[in-house]
Amino acid sequence: KNEVEQSPQNLTAQEGEFITINCSYSVGISALHWLQQHPGGGIVSLFMLSSGKKKHGRLIATINIQEKHSSLHITASHPRDSAVYICANSGAGSYQLTFGKGTKLSVIP
């Protein structure tokens, strides 16, 4: 069974801090997704990656396929980064994404 575990569940940071959110999964995948859900509820896709590293602005996502682990980093965090960050994956050829429970990030000014 495909299981996705995220850590930490909750994270509070001071503005400007470097943040890391971790995601571990149990089965081989074709791609891993990082999503952001703001307090209003909307869900936005941040990254989709199957190897290496991707960067968008202050956000960086990395994945280690051998270790079945991915990380989401936020550099120079800002209060507007406060949100729930969700990782999700699926086995090769599957239509069904399995989602982690999310990491709630609060960035304090």
Next chain:
Amino acid sequence: NAGVTQTPKFQVLKTGQSMTLQCAQDMNHNSMYWYRQDPGMGLRLIYYSASEGTTDKGEVPNGYNVSRLNKREFSLRLESAAPSQTSVYFCASSDSGGAGYEQYFGPGTRLTVT
């Protein structure tokens, strides 16, 4: 370009009532999905439609039916609502199916069944 739209945004039902949640996308996507999100749990797939004319069960299909009306629209029906179906429902779409395609989410429908 509205992306993925859902109606209604909020709904309160009594146990046993029925209703249909509507979803539409204007990105010409082939695949569409219905998820539910409950406190303390990750998003869970209810049904999906890999392409127009096809639908398949996801992880938690019991108590729901779906219709892929055309390429744009994918509706979710609760025939006899139960309190356990109180949740936030999200519709999503992607260019194709599988994990290798980015999914675009609608704003969600908050449903309460009393």
